[in-house]
Amino acid sequence: MGAxxxxxxxxxxxxxxxxxxxxxxxxxxxxxxxxxxKIQTAMLIIAALIEVIALFGVVLCLLISxxx
Amino acid sequence: xQSKKHNLDLYKLMTVHQVKKSLKFASMVAFFTIxxxxxxxxxxxxxxxxxxxxxxxxxxxxxxIDDHIWHFVDGQYxxxxxxxxxxxxxxxxxxxxxxxxxxxxHNDVAxxxxxxxxxxxxxxxxxxxxxxxxxxTKTVLMLFINAAIMILIFTSVARGYRKNIGKAPTGIQSFxxxxxxxxxxxxxxxxxxxxxxxxxxxxxxxxxxIWFGNLLGLLPxxxxxxxxxxxxxxxxxATFLIVNFSGNKQYWGHxxxxxxVPLPLxxxxxxxxxIGIITKPVSLLVRLFVAITAGHIVILSLIGLTFIFQxxxxxxxxxxxxxxxxxxxxxxxxxxxxxxTMFSALYIGMAVAEHNDH
Numbered sequence: 231m232g233a234x235x236x237x238x239x240x241x242x243x244x245x246x247x248x249x250x251x252x253x254x255x256x257x258x259x260x261x262x263x264x265x266x267x268k269i270q271t272a273m274l275i276i277a278a279l280i281e282v283i284a285l286f287g288v289v290l291c292l293l294i295s296x297x298x
Numbered sequence: 299x300q301s302k303k304h305n306l307d308l309y310k311l312m313t314v315h316q317v318k319k320s321l322k323f324a325s326m327v328a329f330f331t332i333x334x335x336x337x338x339x340x341x342x343x344x345x346x347x348x349x350x351x352x353x354x355x356x357x358x359x360x361x362x363i364d365d366h367i368w369h370f371v372d373g374q375y376x377x378x379x380x381x382x383x384x385x386x387x388x389x390x391x392x393x394x395x396x397x398x399x400x401x402x403x404h405n406d407v408a409x410x411x412x413x414x415x416x417x418x419x420x421x422x423x424x425x426x427x428x429x430x431x432x433x434x435t436k437t438v439l440m441l442f443i444n445a446a447i448m449i450l451i452f453t454s455v456a457r458g459y460r461k462n463i464g465k466a467p468t469g470i471q472s473f474x475x476x477x478x479x480x481x482x483x484x485x486x487x488x489x490x491x492x493x494x495x496x497x498x499x500x501x502x503x504x505x506x507x508i509w510f511g512n513l514l515g516l517l518p519x520x521x522x523x524x525x526x527x528x529x530x531x532x533x534x535x536a537t538f539l540i541v542n543f544s545g546n547k548q549y550w551g552h553x554x555x556x557x558x559v560p561l562p563l564x565x566x567x568x569x570x571x572x573i574g575i576i577t578k579p580v581s582l583l584v585r586l587f588v589a590i591t592a593g594h595i596v597i598l599s600l601i602g603l604t605f606i607f608q609x610x611x612x613x614x615x616x617x618x619x620x621x622x623x624x625x626x627x628x629x630x631x632x633x634x635x636x637x638x639t640m641f642s643a644l645y646i647g648m649a650v651a652e653h654n655d656h
Contacts, residue, residue, distance in 0.1 A: 274629070274633060275633060275636065275637060275640075278589070278630060278633040278634065278637060279585070279637065281589070281630075282585050282588055282589045282592075282634075285588055285589060285592030285593070285596075286584070286588045286592070288592055288595075288596075289588060289591065289592045289595060292358075292595060292599075296354075296355030296358075296359075297355075
C-alpha cells in the first residue's frame with residue numbers, strides 16, 4: 231500500500247510542476263505569439279527534466295511493490 | 299436556376315464531407331462501445347489451468363535488465379545464445395556459449411564447473427573466488443550495434459562533405475547537417491565560448507550515441523542500452539574527466555577559494571563545492587538512466603496488463619495506449635540526449651570560463 235500512496239504523491243508533484251511550467255508558457259505565448267517556437271522548445275525541455283524526477287519515484291514504487 | 303438554389307440550401311445544413319466525417323466518428327464510437335461490452339466474458343477466454351501464472355514483476359525485470367542470452371521469440375531458433383567470457387585466477391580465461399547453461403528452459407544446468415544463478419556466474423563447488431565476467435551480454439551486443447550504426451552513418455556523412463565541397467549537401471548529409479549545426483550554434487558555442495572547437499567532437503558523439511541508443515532501445519526485441527546504469531556511468535565519467543582536466547585556475551579557485559565569501563562561511567561552502575564536483579555528473583547519469591528505464595517499464599507494464607486480465611478487448615485498448623506512450627517515449631529519447639549534451643556543455647563551459655570582470 232505504501233507503494234501506491236508513494237506513486238500517487240509523486241504524480242501530484244509532477245503534475246504541479248509541469249502545470250506551472252505549462253501555465254507560464256501559455257501566458258508567455260499569449261503575450262508574444264511570434265516567440266511561440268522558442269517558448270515551446272524550452273517548455274518541453276523543462277517538462278522532461280521534471281518528468282524524470284517523477285519517473286524516478288514511480289520506478290522506486292514499482293520496485294517496492296514487486297519485491298515486497 | 300432553381301436546382302442550384304436547392305443545392306445551396308442543402309449546403310447550409312451539412313456538406314457531404316461533414317456527413318461522411320460524422321458517420322465515421324459514430325461508427326468508431328459504436329465499435330468501441332461494443333468492444334467494451336465484450337470485455338466481461340472472461341469465462342470464454344479464461345486461461346487453461348496448466349499454463350504458468352503470469353508474473354508481471356519478472357516479465358518487466360527480464361526485459362529491462364541485462365542478460366546472457368538474447369530472447370527474440372519462443373521456440374527452438376528464437377534465442378540468440380551469446381558467448382560467455384569469464385576470467386578467474388585459478389582457471390584463467392574461458393570462453394564458451396551460454397547455451398551450455400540452458401537445458402529445458404531452466405538455467406541451473408552447471409557446465410564445466412560454472413553455474414549461472416540469477417545472472418551471476420559462480421563456481422559449482424561454492425568456491426567464493428571472484429570470477430571476472432566479461433561476457434558479451436545483450437547490452438554489450440547492443441552497444442556494438444549502436445557503434446556500428448554510428449560509424450556507418452557518420453563516415454557516409456563525412457564522405458558527403460568531401461564530395462560536395464562548396465556545394466549544397468545531399469543525401470544523408472542533408473539530414474544530419476542541420477542537427478549538427480543546431481547543436482554547435484545553440485548548445486555548444488553559447489555555453490563554452492571561444493574555445494568550443496576542442497570539445498565539439500566529444501559532445502557531438504555524446505549526443506548521437508545517446509540519441510541512437512535511446513531510439514534503438516524502443517524497437518521491439520531490442521536491448522535496453524542507455525537504460526543500463528553501467529553505460530550511463532561511463533558517459534558521466536567521461537564528462538567528469540573532461541570537465542576536471544580542462545578546468546583552469548579560476549574553476550579550481552571557485553571551488554576551493556570561492557571569491558566573495560567571508561572567511562567563517564568557507565568551511566561550509568568548500569565541502570559543498572567539493573561534493574558538487576561529484577554530484578553534477580551523478581545527476582547526469584541518474585537522469586538518463588531513470589528516464590529511459592522508467593519509460594520502458596511503463597510500456598512493459600501496459601503491455602503486461604493484457605496478460606494480467608486475459609481479455610482481448612483489454613489487449614486492443616492497451617495497444618492503443620502503448621502506441622501513444624511510445625510516441626511520447628520517442629520525444630523523451632531525443633530530449634534526454636539533448637539535455638545530457640546541454641548539461642555537459644554547460645559544465646565544460648563553467649570549467650573553461652574566463653571571467654574578466656571579477
